[in-house]
Amino acid sequence: MEGATERPEGRRPERRGPERVVLVRHASTAWSRSGRHTGRTDLSLDAGGTIEALAIGERLSGERFAAVWSSPLARAAETCVLAGLGSSMRLVDELMEWDYGAYEGRTTASIRAERPGWELFRDGCPGGEDAPAVGRRVERLIRALREDEELESAQVVLFSHGHLLRTLAACWIDLDPACGRLLHLDAGRLCALGWEREVPVALSWNC
Secondary structure, eight states: OOOOOOOTTTTTOOOHHHHHEEEEEEEHHHHHTTTOOOOSSSOOOOOOHHHHHHHHHHTOOOOOOOEEEEESHHHHHHHHHTTGGGGGEOOOOOOOOOOOOGGGGHHHHHHHHSSTOOOOHOOOOOOOHHHHHHHHHHHHHHHHHHHHHHHHEEEEEEEEHHHHHHHHHHHHHHGGGGGGEEEEEEEEOEEEEETTTTTEEEEEOOO
């Protein structure tokens, strides 16, 4: 695929960086409940999302994180704060959701009414990002995690968005960014990435 992340055949990354990376998709907003693509529109959580975020805090209670990184968009940062981790939160631009360009705020059904068969991970968004572009962004994030000596063998948590986290997971396990299409992720759910010996793996998904 033109522009895709290049991966030399047979390459396996050296095991380094965090032992476990917890992924948190932000809790619900009005747009996420209605299926509208929410990229850079800076929506807050709705009432149900607030309840979901507090429940995430209960699930993470007792966990120790060497780093707490969040997308700067309100719905992710609010989820982090309501989960009780706001005092340690670092805002990281690479965790922002896909830029949907002309498709911002639209549902898949409405897009396919004028562009039959459209698929985000394959086709991207006019005026926005495609899978290779987002892949390059999350590869920078993965390198930052793996090259930070303070995170060696530690546990970190990332608060972000559905399509971004799906792309991140695909890249973590050494797949093409577009393989994120195979990883469904609901609002307010948790996942974990880690290692099996030197091999990067998904430990849990959409829990």
